[in-house]
Amino acid sequence: MEDLEAHLMSFHTQIMLTGGSDAVYCKLLMSMLAGAALEWFVSLPDGHITTFDQFATLFREQYLVNKAPIRLYYDVFDIKQYQWESMKDYLNRFGVQVVRLKHTDEAMMVHAFVKGMLPGPFSESLLRFYPKTFTEMKHRVLVHIAADD
Incomplete structure (x- = not known):
């Protein structure tokens, strides 16, 4: 149910x-499997691995659908601050998505953050x-949060 590669x-x-x-690695990974993943492993023929x-x-092939989609830079424009969400939580949630991006553009990250x-x-x-820059943005948000506390 989680990101396969992660x-x-x-x-x-x-x-x-x-x-x-x-052999140790296989046994350790097997010990972490549960539910459908464990049933899949047990169904493999003896000596197959x-x-x-x-x-x-084999695990990647079986659970390819669980692979997290590649995040594109413009996906951050879909991130919006929830009505009940604190500025700190919004900054953290936004930052997690930025880290997952392959390429970032500072000015665009700032624009997406402010827009959201x-x-x-x-x-x-x-x-x-x-x-x-996004670093300057984070600093200003953190200063704002500290002023509110």
């Missing part, structure tokens, strides 16, 4: 720290003194 990357990072053989790379490839904000005195102040 799951495998997280698992691979953890096993690299432990060391071990392909001989290396961890083969296991990872709820109207109010702070968003109006940003329009008057427009930040040039």
Whole structure:
């Protein structure tokens, strides 16, 4: 149910720290499977998997539909601050999506962030003194949040 590549990357990072053989890696990954994923694994013929790379490839093929879609730079224009959402939560949610982008344009990120904000005195102040970079934008938001606390 989660992002396939994120799951495998997280698992691979953890096993690299432990060391071990392909057999150990396969058994560890198998121990993390549940539900339909475990049923799929159990349905494989005995001796079908001989290396961890083969296991990872089969796993990717089986759960390809769970792969997170590639985020494109213009997708950030769909991110809007919810009526009940704090500025800090909006900034964090927006930032998570920016990190997932392959390429970013600072000016465009600033524009998308401001466009998605709820109207109010702070968003109006940003329009008057427009930040040039997303880093500057984050700094101004954090200053605003600290002033409100």
